[in-house]
Amino acid sequence: MFSIIRSIWLTSLHMFRKRATIEYPEHKAPLHPRYRGRIVLTRDPDGMERCVGCYLCAAACPVDCIALQATEDENHRRYPEFFRINFSRCIFCGYCEEACPTYAIQLIPDFEISEYDRQNLVYEKQDLLISGEGKYPGYNYYKVAGLDAGVKNKGEGDNEEPPIDIHSLLP
Amino acid sequence: MNETLTYILTIVGELFSLLTLAALLIWVERRMLALWQDRLGPNRAGPFGLFIVVADTLKLFFKEDWIPPFSEKAVFVIAPAILVITVLLSFTIIPFAPGILITDFNIGILFFLAMSSLGVYSIVLGGWASNNKYSLLGALRGASQMISYEVFMGLSLMGVVMLSGSFSLRDIVEAQRNHWFILLQPVGFVIFFIAGIAETHRLPFDIPEAESELVAGFHSEYSSMKFGMFFIGEYLGITLISAMVTTLFLGGWLGPEFLPPICWFALKTFAFILFFILLRASLPRPRYDQLMGYGWKVLLPVTLLNLLVTGAVVLLLKN
Amino acid sequence: MNLLFSISSVIAIVSTLMVITRKHPVHALLYLIVSFLAIAVVIYQLGAPFIAILELIIYAGAIMVLFIFTMMLLNLGKETIDQERKWLQPQTWTGPVLLSLILLVELIYLLSKSSSQEHAITGMDTKIVAQTLFGPYLILVELAALLLTAGIVGAAHIGQHKRRVSHRFLEEYNE
Numbered sequence: 177m178f179s180i181i182r183s184i185w186l187t188s189l190h191m192f193r194k195r196a197t198i199e200y201p202e203h204k205a206p207l208h209p210r211y212r213g214r215i216v217l218t219r220d221p222d223g224m225e226r227c228v229g230c231y232l233c234a235a236a237c238p239v240d241c242i243a244l245q246a247t248e249d250e251n252h253r254r255y256p257e258f259f260r261i262n263f264s265r266c267i268f269c270g271y272c273e274e275a276c277p278t279y280a281i282q283l284i285p286d287f288e289i290s291e292y293d294r295q296n297l298v299y300e301k302q303d304l305l306i307s308g309e310g311k312y313p314g315y316n317y318y319k320v321a322g323l324d325a326g327v328k329n330k331g332e333g334d335n336e337e338p339p340i341d342i343h344s345l346l347p
Numbered sequence: 348m349n350e351t352l353t354y355i356l357t358i359v360g361e362l363f364s365l366l367t368l369a370a371l372l373i374w375v376e377r378r379m380l381a382l383w384q385d386r387l388g389p390n391r392a393g394p395f396g397l398f399i400v401v402a403d404t405l406k407l408f409f410k411e412d413w414i415p416p417f418s419e420k421a422v423f424v425i426a427p428a429i430l431v432i433t434v435l436l437s438f439t440i441i442p443f444a445p446g447i448l449i450t451d452f453n454i455g456i457l458f459f460l461a462m463s464s465l466g467v468y469s470i471v472l473g474g475w476a477s478n479n480k481y482s483l484l485g486a487l488r489g490a491s492q493m494i495s496y497e498v499f500m501g502l503s504l505m506g507v508v509m510l511s512g513s514f515s516l517r518d519i520v521e522a523q524r525n526h527w528f529i530l531l532q533p534v535g536f537v538i539f540f541i542a543g544i545a546e547t548h549r550l551p552f553d554i555p556e557a558e559s560e561l562v563a564g565f566h567s568e569y570s571s572m573k574f575g576m577f578f579i580g581e582y583l584g585i586t587l588i589s590a591m592v593t594t595l596f597l598g599g600w601l602g603p604e605f606l607p608p609i610c611w612f613a614l615k616t617f618a619f620i621l622f623f624i625l626l627r628a629s630l631p632r633p634r635y636d637q638l639m640g641y642g643w644k645v646l647l648p649v650t651l652l653n654l655l656v657t658g659a660v661v662l663l664l665k666n
Numbered sequence: 667m668n669l670l671f672s673i674s675s676v677i678a679i680v681s682t683l684m685v686i687t688r689k690h691p692v693h694a695l696l697y698l699i700v701s702f703l704a705i706a707v708v709i710y711q712l713g714a715p716f717i718a719i720l721e722l723i724i725y726a727g728a729i730m731v732l733f734i735f736t737m738m739l740l741n742l743g744k745e746t747i748d749q750e751r752k753w754l755q756p757q758t759w760t761g762p763v764l765l766s767l768i769l770l771v772e773l774i775y776l777l778s779k780s781s782s783q784e785h786a787i788t789g790m791d792t793k794i795v796a797q798t799l800f801g802p803y804l805i806l807v808e809l810a811a812l813l814l815t816a817g818i819v820g821a822a823h824i825g826q827h828k829r830r831v832s833h834r835f836l837e838e839y840n841e
Contacts, residue, residue, distance in 0.1 A: 464727025
């Protein structure tokens with residue numbers, strides 16, 4: 177009996193507490209930088225696409241919402257011909273971000289992607305691609321890749337020794 | 348002629364204000380629940396979210412009025428009406444203010460008890476006619492709960508009747524001029540209130556509905572305005588019990604002079620409605636057998652004891 | 667007053683007839699409830715409001731709910747209706763009908779005889795009912811109370827259930 181009255185009293189005291197509600201369109205909840213929201217494709221510091229079309233994100237995706245087709249440009253630099261994410265299927269698990277070897281695909285703290293038409297939730301490459309570098313500024317995959325794809329010549333990358341002259345006999 | 352006109356006006360005004368109040372309680376309940384749960388509640392539509400009442404009513408009206416093909420159609424349709432009719436009929440005996448009173452029934456309290464016992468049918472028949480296991484279980488629980496709590500409800504009122512010497516609610520209010528009956532009958536008050544919660548199957552005792560076990564209990568199959576009738580009936584029931592508590596134990600319209608009597612009545616009733624909502628916010632639902640055991644093993648002896656003591660004291664004071 | 671009286675008595679008679687003729691037990695019970703309501707109005711008209719309300723509270727409000735309660739648990743369906751039809755042979759109902767016809771004739775005879783003298787309707791207030799019950803008929807009330815107590819004790823005895831131990835490990839806790 178006493179506990180019942182006590183719980184009624186304690187509940188009534190909640191009248192004077194601070195509200196937990198955030199009134200959404202006017203006030204927004206502060207999101208953490210690692211919040212998993214809308215997926216974007218980022219660019220290199222020099223403005224080129226980071227994505228190399230390795231299909232790892234599509235393979236990692238548990239709901240198969242990523243579709244892409246890789247191709248190569250004249251410098252043998254791989255890039256996706258199309259890159260399509262169906263956000264009506266996406267569960268924002270972030271596996272694609274973990275799978276990506278080039279930090280190209282990233283989840284950003286933005287969740288406001290509602291649409292009236294379901295078809296509009298299928299994002300193409302031009303919708304996904306942003307002009308910035310996302311969470312990893314200054315990172316350029318081809319600078320550390322050891323591959324000459326028009327970014328740097330062989331042996332000029334970071335932590336990379338110049339190529340060995342295989343015709344010389346010197347050690 | 349003039350008297351008849353005022354009489355009709357009283358009836359129409361009371362009906363109108365009660366239905367409006369019942370609809371407004373949708374908003375009140377949701378806002379107050381939010382208040383006690385650190386939330387804000389509906390505050391978008393209109394000032395303070397008041398238009399949620401309109402929106403909710405419109406929504407109920409425009410939903411599909413589905414009568415399940417496997418149901419007993421006639422009974423299914425009648426059941427929600429019984430609830431609203433019985434509750435509204437009970438309001439006829441409540442004296443809101445000295446002049447605002449539909450009938451001064453000389454057996455007012457008994458009429459209230461009769462109407463609340465007839466209200467059981469809406470649950471029983473609604474649950475049975477739905478032809479659904481959950482509804483049937485809800486109806487069974489509702490019937491047994493309401494029948495048993497009616498006993499304590501009636502018995503707890505008898506103390507008040509003894510003190511005032513009348514079944515008429517107006518006489519009972521008049522008898523409270525010196526001191527309210529809550530001071531003389533605290534046990535009766537508490538028991539009447541608990542039984543009232545069980546009668547309206549409100550939240551600590553909403554075992555007929557028990558959404559965690561029975562989907563929605565006896566009104567699982569109801570939709571649209573038929574569900575709306577149950578909904579409004581429940582809010583009217585809350586208002587009725589609050590009004591009865593006010594009249595029987597808190598001196599009805601009596602109060603200091605600076606407010607008109609009707610305001611005192613409304614204030615007290617509204618305080619009790621808020622207390623109903625507070626109970627919903629704070630207490631968990633007991634198990635079915637716990638509820639019945641509590642009723643028969645705790646409330647019944649206490650009520651009888653209260654009756655005995657009250658009778659003895661009244662006799663002593665008379666001699 | 668007279669008109670109200672006749673209307674409610676007609677309702678009572680019609681609904682009672684419907685109780686007998688309905689095949690579905692729950693529908694029959696609903697008509698029985700209507701009949702009780704009508705009878706309550708009749709009693710009220712006759713000047714006994716207390717008894718009228720008691721009719722509502724006890725018969726219509728509590729006992730009929732229990733009846734419906736049982737009906738709901740019995741799960742009566744099409745087969746029971748067929749079974750009832752099979753049981754309802756002329757040889758089963760002619761005897762009771764004849765006997766009750768004799769009673770009806772007696773009743774009509776009595777009513778036609780007594781209608782000559784006007785009965786003044788005296789209001790039976792709650793106070794008068796209470797004074798009669800607890801005055802001259804006190805012993806009857808006490809006897810009824812004893813009977814009810816016996817009923818409650820019996821029900822409690824039947825309803826008593828032994829604690830069943832679901833597992834031998836739990837036995838110690840329960841003893």
